[in-house]
Amino acid sequence: MKSRRSFLAAAAGAVLAPQPAGRAEAAPDLDGWARVPGIRRRIRPPRFPRRTFPVTRHGAVGDGTAMCTDAFRQAIAACAAAGGGRVLVPAGTYLTGAIHLADNVELHLEAGATIRFSRDPADYLPVVHTRYEGVELMNYSPFVYAYERENVAITGSGTIDGRADATHWWDWSGDPPPSERPDKNLLAAMAEQGVPVAERVFGAGHYLRPNLIQLYRCRNVLIEGVTVKDSPMWNIHPVLCTNVTIREVTVDSPNGPNNDGCDPESCVDVLIERCEFNTGDDCVAIKAGKNADGRRVNAPSMNVLVDSCVMRDGNGGVTIGSETTGGVRWVYAWNCTMSSPRLERAIRVKTNPDRGGYVRDVYFRDITVGQAADAVIEVALNYENKDTGPYFPDVGAIDVRRLRAGRAPRAFNLIGNPGNPIRGVRVADSVFEEMAEDDVVRGVTGLVLREVWINGRRVDSGG
Template sequence: MNCAPLLSRRLVLTTAVAGSALPVRCLASPPATGWRRCAEIVAAIHPPQIPSRDTGVTDFGAVGDGQTDCTAAFQRAIDASHNAGGGRVTVPPGHWLCGALILKSNIDLHLAKGATISFSTDPAKYLPPVLTRWEGVELMNYAPLIYAFGQTNVAITGEGVLDGNADNTHWWPWCSAPKFGWTEGRPNQIADRAKLFAMGEANIPVVQRGFGAASTLRPPFIQFYRCRNVLIEGVTIRRAPFWQIHPVLCANVIVRGVTMSSYGPNNDGCDPESCDHVLIENCTFDTGDDCIAIKSGRNADGRRIGVPSQNIVIRNCLLKNGHGGITIGSEISGGVKHVYVENCRMEAADLGSAIRIKSNAVRGGTLEHIHVRDVAIARVSHAVLTIDLNYEEGANGPFRPVVRDVTLERVTSGASPNGIDLQGLPGAEVSDIVLKDCDLKNVTAGNIVRNVRRLTMDNVIINGARVTP
């Protein structure tokens, strides 16, 4: 899939110069920067075009009694609608038991108010394996609960509920943490995770990275892979096995008005990975891990694919519990650029850092042009802004990350141990960090600033006093 930027495409012309034809490259206008670019990104994103045709799952034998396996009936409805040119596949009120669902082009899976799709906790319901990405490394593994690969115009909409049924008995114990139900002698992901990462570093062909069946690598809830024109709107997501919404190598993605309430291990809310032109707006995140985590692949496998996440706008969201509010990394080897966050509220009793950027000298990656404004934070347990290049392996690698051009404007916080915690690496300093018109209250342990170049504080108030770098 071509994930080239949708903006600033070049037009190549030829003209006669001294009797020869030479190429002349013309730009209609120079690329926009700063918040002007944000407006252009939003203007370029559009919802998928879904035909106005409804297909009901009950017409294909689905029974919403919470006991009948409706997987085949749902899939027949999806396939029939797709073969007829597409449309809405409608799920009426009821309790619908399903295994993996595979969406196709021009399909909107639409859940009416009062509809709950309740997903099986039997791993066999998510076989055969499909191409997926797990913590930034490609493999063949369990199908996500809802999956689409290489499709155009795909959507999940409505006021219904998607329930993954994960808990301390099903899926979550595989993380190997006693907190989530694991006990000695039970299966866990430690060996499979190490095996997958070793395969990625050794550049083993992806088709030979076979997991599933006896694997303990939990599937994400929703994953659209190499898709274009994606919409997830209105639904509520509960009890995910792993990451909740995970678009990978997608272009033109909208996540709007979604409520995510899932407190298990690695229950990130929305993780766009190596995606271009993404709008996340009017969502509520209450998660067991990062609320939003922008990613682009892990280590050698991320560099092999080499596609950044870029042109991402996050606005008007409510972020509650989680490790981080807005996180970039740590699987970020493909880089990230042009991220805009505005008009968000963070109102949690248990939120780590508000804005968190994390990488190391094994991940690498260039992380740049990240802009935040008008964000109100109740309290965090660490820092308002954290940039950590010492994450996990720290400086123990040859791929020095680059972090530059990060701005926070009109950000307020009610309480935090640290105002900012900025830690670059020797030879990989964080640079060009700007805080402007920010007011951080009840900062109990001050700021941490190490290996940082060009830190600017313009009208920054901490504990009632104006501060300078």
């Protein structure tokens, strides 16, 4: 297995980028879109040998009640031992615990197939190396998981059902016991103290929720066609991966806490296209590790493309953060439609002076927003109401073109830190039709509005 550094170096033109030096003004590069064709050419889905391993041949029964964990394990092992191929899930409902993918394995769900995950936390043990909200630890296995694998895929037209609800998994997010809060505090303290990851052991007796799908330190990843729903928390979470394609996926998980749709974290060369998100948190959230642990790992997210997606319910349509510590750069989103009474923001960058890191060279164009429940565009460096701290984030060089918004409380919510402004936001050729309240703009330098209309009035400004 290649190292993480070799993964990044292998992406042509995608060199490891240090945090941009200094705090000078940084207007967005008006030719930044010229990078997209090169990034797009590098992102290529993996291919698999034409061998098929039905899980039913290994004892799986699609009646929704028989446990099929061993059948999935055996089918994946047989496929990998043969040199790779397709592990086939036929029509039916298959109850299982954790599924761990191997090199050169495509997990394919036929039409009418549902993978239905157990609600027993013991079915996600032993613990594995994972990330919880940007911090590494040993915890319950994500439901579909791959660690340090090459050429892995989840495809088909079936459904991956996490089966979380108010009495299973989601109840851990609240304050009454069982609650994740003490464990979150413990994990954060371990990271700050530099406790080795192997000694940050949670799992049984603890309450940190696993993700539905997590690919960790993988190369050449494809998720295509499937519907995913009702995760304990984040639905699709590639971490420290290179060459990731997520295509024509539906995330239908609007009611769960922290039910983000797709969260590429510390990844390079990612394509998210023609997907539909209806989520209980951010639809797409690009992340890069958190606080002390993010500084230790020090791996950015770079070259992320979001093309022709639909965002419905969610805290944000396309979001960066709040975990920004390793840095986020060269993000592009275009031809996306966002609208719902429960979509809080369309475009959002969120971080604070505990997170640090940078967010630079972020580009949006041809975005249609029907309605939003808060600001259409938010860049806030005071996430969780933290204005000051030891690690001010460096945020700027953000470019928005040809955005049309129908109805929302306000067009802009732009909030820098005292003495640490947002540096360089450009909005051009955009219309905000029915904004009910005044914009909030403070702690921003280099704000440029060109051919921008709010409530029928042109509001151009800046150099």
